[in-house]
Amino acid sequence: MKSIYRYAIIIILLTRGTSVMAQLHNPCDKQAIYETKQLYYSMQRLVGAGTIFGHHDDTAYGIGWCYEEGRSDVKDVTGSYPAMYGWDLAKIEHDNTRDINGMLFKEQKKMAREAYDRGGINTFCWHMDNPTNGKTAWDTTNRTIKDILPGGAYHDVYVRWLEKGANYLADLKGRNGEQIPILFRPFHELTGSWFWWCANTSTPGEFKELWCFTIDYMRNTKKLHNLLIVYSAADFDSEADFMLRYPGDTYTDFVGFDNYCNKNVTEYQQKLDERMGIVDAVAAKTHKLACLPETGYEQIPQADWWTKVLLPTLAKHKTSYVMAWRNGRPDHYFVPYPGQVSEQDFKKFYADPRMIFENRLARLGVYGRYISAP
Numbered sequence: 106m107k108s109i110y111r112y113a114i115i116i117i118l119l120t121r122g123t124s125v126m127a128q129l130h131n132p133c134d135k136q137a138i139y140e141t142k143q144l145y146y147s148m149q150r151l152v153g154a155g156t157i158f159g160h161h162d163d164t165a166y167g168i169g170w171c172y173e174e175g176r177s178d179v180k181d182v183t184g185s186y187p188a189m190y191g192w193d194l195a196k197i198e199h200d201n202t203r204d205i206n207g208m209l210f211k212e213q214k215k216m217a218r219e220a221y222d223r224g225g226i227n228t229f230c231w232h233m234d235n236p237t238n239g240k241t242a243w244d245t246t247n248r249t250i251k252d253i254l255p256g257g258a259y260h261d262v263y264v265r266w267l268e269k270g271a272n273y274l275a276d277l278k279g280r281n282g283e284q285i286p287i288l289f290r291p292f293h294e295l296t297g298s299w300f301w302w303c304a305n306t307s308t309p310g311e312f313k314e315l316w317c318f319t320i321d322y323m324r325n326t327k328k329l330h331n332l333l334i335v336y337s338a339a340d341f342d343s344e345a346d347f348m349l350r351y352p353g354d355t356y357t358d359f360v361g362f363d364n365y366c367n368k369n370v371t372e373y374q375q376k377l378d379e380r381m382g383i384v385d386a387v388a389a390k391t392h393k394l395a396c397l398p399e400t401g402y403e404q405i406p407q408a409d410w411w412t413k414v415l416l417p418t419l420a421k422h423k424t425s426y427v428m429a430w431r432n433g434r435p436d437h438y439f440v441p442y443p444g445q446v447s448e449q450d451f452k453k454f455y456a457d458p459r460m461i462f463e464n465r466l467a468r469l470g471v472y473g474r475y476i477s478a479p
Contacts, residue, residue, distance in 0.1 A: 143473035159189025159428035198266035224467030228288035284331035361396035401439030411454035
């Protein structure tokens with residue numbers, strides 16, 4: 106009965122009239138298309154009712170399978186797809202046919218459209234190679250940001266690469282030709298030290314300039330008005346740390362951070378709780394949505410990790426969505442598959458009314474349209 110009651114409350118939250126609309130905040134893009142606005146309003150209404158659960162590359166491959174129609178490790182265990190799907194643009198800058206994880210872009214595009222048609226949500230990151238030397242995103246030998254800003258020696262290279270990603274996103278369209286809303290997460294883990302865009306390779310001012318140039322290019326030059334922008338940090342210990350490179354409210358819709366569990370589970374949970382508290386405060390001040398764009402425990406060796414570590418921490422905060430990383434190899438996966446040690450606990454996590462998977466999200470019509478749940 107509790108789950109039915111909570112579901113009824115969610116339906117009421119999503120179908121209230123204009124009096125609630127006045128309390129909602131618009132996307133930072135003033136020209137955002139209808140479906141994108143509706144998604145942002147819906148995700149605001151859901152705060153407090155439940156946390157949306159996502160998984161990177163969910164329908165592309167899993168443990169022991171690849172490109173099987175309708176397949177998903179999350180679905181194999183729970184009976185439902187995740188509500189959010191993470192994808193990567195990396196290697197599109199070179200006109201490659203496959204992304205950084207070997208996934209065919211034509212398959213990725215198809216799966217993103219299918220997710221949208223089912224009522225799910227798509228989010229894209231971009232492990233873009235270093236535009237100054239063509240090396241990987243993890244190359245930090247140059248002060249790359251300075252060199253790709255307007256007037257920099259490699260600015261033209263960056264713009265050419267950016268255009269290729271923008272053209273790809275522009276081709277993601279629904280059945281009626283509308284642009285599919287995307288949570289776009291550029292320069293993720295920006296407070297770290299391992300990517301060419303991280304804190305050790307640029308000043309805060311340089312980083313902000315790059316962020317604003319990138320979003321302005323997407324919106325104004327390429328006319329992509331289907332993007333909700335995610336500011337995703339890595340390590341930080343205070344609000345000041347988190348906000349040091351924040352590009353401003355007109356260039357951000359979500360605020361969050363990536364945080365992975367290691368063998369010290371207690372430390373992970375403590376840090377996660379502290380940082381989520383900081384992000385809650387930032388979200389309240391900036392009128393943005395808090396999120397946890399990447400998390401997980403590689404190989405999930407703790408059988409009750411989902412309900413004893415992640416769920417109770419999420420439940421203390423106003424986290425719009427959480428996304429687990431990909432199931433890439435038998436030694437590199439972040440959600441259980443049938444027979445994995447945390448399978449039964451993940452089923453409990455899925456069944457908890459505080460978590461939203463696709464079977465619940467699809468019925469809510471988050472894009473301003475209603476569909477039949479699969």
